[in-house]
Amino acid sequence: MSAALQPTLLVPERRRLLELAELPWRAQLRHIITEPEQLAQYVPLSDREMAAIRQAAALFPMAITPYYASLMDPDDPRCPIRKQAVPSRHELVVERSDLADPLAEEADSPVEGLTHRYPDRVLLLASNHCAVFCRHCTRKRRVGDPNRAITRRMLERAFDYIARTPAIRDVLVSGGDPLMLPDERLDWILGRIRAIRHVEVVRLGTRVPVVLPQRITPELVAMLRRHQPLWLNTHFNHPRELTSESTQALEMLADGGIPLGNQSVLLRDVNDCPLVMRDLVQGLVRRRVRPYYLYQCDLSRGIEHFRTPVSKGIEIMEMLRGHTSGFAVPTYVVDAPGGGGKIPVMPNYLISMAPRRVVLRNFEGVFTVYHEPAHHETSCPPSCDHCDQSRPRGERWCPEVGVGKLFNESSSTISLVPTDLPRHERRGAGSPSPAE
Ligand SMILES: *Cc1c(COP(=O)(O)O)cnc(C)c1O
Ligand code: SF4
Numbered sequence: 269m270s271a272a273l274q275p276t277l278l279v280p281e282r283r284r285l286l287e288l289a290e291l292p293w294r295a296q297l298r299h300i301i302t303e304p305e306q307l308a309q310y311v312p313l314s315d316r317e318m319a320a321i322r323q324a325a326a327l328f329p330m331a332i333t334p335y336y337a338s339l340m341d342p343d344d345p346r347c348p349i350r351k352q353a354v355p356s357r358h359e360l361v362v363e364r365s366d367l368a369d370p371l372a373e374e375a376d377s378p379v380e381g382l383t384h385r386y387p388d389r390v391l392l393l394a395s396n397h398c399a400v401f402c403r404h405c406t407r408k409r410r411v412g413d414p415n416r417a418i419t420r421r422m423l424e425r426a427f428d429y430i431a432r433t434p435a436i437r438d439v440l441v442s443g444g445d446p447l448m449l450p451d452e453r454l455d456w457i458l459g460r461i462r463a464i465r466h467v468e469v470v471r472l473g474t475r476v477p478v479v480l481p482q483r484i485t486p487e488l489v490a491m492l493r494r495h496q497p498l499w500l501n502t503h504f505n506h507p508r509e510l511t512s513e514s515t516q517a518l519e520m521l522a523d524g525g526i527p528l529g530n531q532s533v534l535l536r537d538v539n540d541c542p543l544v545m546r547d548l549v550q551g552l553v554r555r556r557v558r559p560y561y562l563y564q565c566d567l568s569r570g571i572e573h574f575r576t577p578v579s580k581g582i583e584i585m586e587m588l589r590g591h592t593s594g595f596a597v598p599t600y601v602v603d604a605p606g607g608g609g610k611i612p613v614m615p616n617y618l619i620s621m622a623p624r625r626v627v628l629r630n631f632e633g634v635f636t637v638y639h640e641p642a643h644h645e646t647s648c649p650p651s652c653d654h655c656d657q658s659r660p661r662g663e664r665w666c667p668e669v670g671v672g673k674l675f676n677e678s679s680s681t682i683s684l685v686p687t688d689l690p691r692h693e694r695r696g697a698g699s700p701s702p703a704e
Contacts, residue, residue, distance in 0.1 A: 281309045288334035293483040301332040324355030331401045336479045348506040348538040358573035370567040372607030382426040389438035394446040399480040404574045406566040434466045442473035458495040475503040481517035489524035501529040507547040522556040529560035535574045542587035549596040559598035586615045590631025
């Protein structure tokens with residue numbers, strides 16, 4: 269029965285929900301909504317929906333803070349808040365393209381709970397809990413699983429790995445949600461990371477400002493300040509999440525001197541619309557949050573119904589770049605299945621090229637020619653202070669992997685070739701590339 273038909277029935281429950289939604293964070297977690305019967309008090313649910321919730325929650329649990337539940341529109345089954353938090357029968361569908369560990373985070377894990385994919389930074393899972401279990405979570409298969417709790421011993425091994433890997437200068441503390449930890453434990457984790465001399469920056473990835481803004485307390489901010497330079501990335505997906513409570517949480521963090529970023533996920537029927545996205549990014553910068561990434565939805569199991577074509581993301585980027593402040597425009601990325609990392613994708617602005625001429629187009633569709641300089645010697649001088657200082661042995665900085673390798677003047681590599689190229693297999697085993 270819909271709420272519109274029985275408004276009087278819902279009113280006291282609604283009032284109760286709004287009261288719970290204002291509680292401090294620990295009290296709110298004691299009232300976390302994990303059962304369909306609880307949810308049905310606040311949001312009208314049919315028997316069919318209740319059964320679907322029970323089935324889907326058996327695979328990936330449901331947890332919704334009273335605060336986040338209070339943002340749901342009880343009269344709208346298409347409500348973007350509801351879609352992100354309430355389990356649906358679509359989660360039971362397994363597609364052929366679905367992968368258990370789409371980003372190969374476990375394959376790239378030197379010690380449990382740590383992913384080392386990029387040369388100079390690592391991802392550390394510090395907690396396995398979240399205030400709200402997002403239905404679109406890419407780590408669905410491990411988040412909230414009591415058998416996958418992060419132990420002190422695992423963390424010790426991760427600190428040890430970071431300490432003996434001097435290339436790591438950036439540690440991304442994520443989860444689950446690291447702000448689900450008590451202040452003391454997070455203080456300990458950040459302190460241990462900070463004590464490693466070669467770690468230059470620490471980042472927190474957290475959805476707490478969106479789903480439990482009351483968690484951002486003056487005590488927490490004071491503690492985080494002691495671990496500067498510390499960046500915080502949060503995860504707003506829809507302008508409706510930018511409430512007065514979340515605004516206040518972001519204000520406390522920004523006033524505390526913590527640089528803020530946002531990572532959204534492109535979600536079908538939630539935010540796959542240029543206007544929704546524009547309102548979101550503009551709302552974020554007004555609150556001193558820099559839109560950082562817009563993620564293409566991963567191939568995780570149980571989130572197929574959230575996926576959009578990549579072209580939808582390109583369309584959104586087309587409508588943002590140039591049309592609003594440059595620093596409100598996130599980088600749209602596809603996290604490569606199999607662990608290749610984030611690959612940026614965007615509309616084509618480079619239309620054509622000829623020697624000394626580059627044809628570009630702008631956001632309005634104006635085509636323009638950029639004349640390249642007649643003299644463009646870029647070879648390095650025999651001696652360069654910057655190189656000499658940053659490279660003790662005096663070699664030029666050039667990445668040892670990727671296209672950068674082809675730019676390296678002192679390298680004999682002339683091509684990058686897939687190891688299983690049939691053409692090369694025909695030439696005989698053991699000669700993967702003519703360039704090596
Ligand atoms: C996203 C990610 C990072 C951080 O990437 P940035 O582009 O530096 O933000 C690091 N490690 C892993 C495994 C990641 O998925
Ligand atoms: S807060 Fe992050 S880790 Fe937790 S369920 Fe949501 S997306 Fe997954």
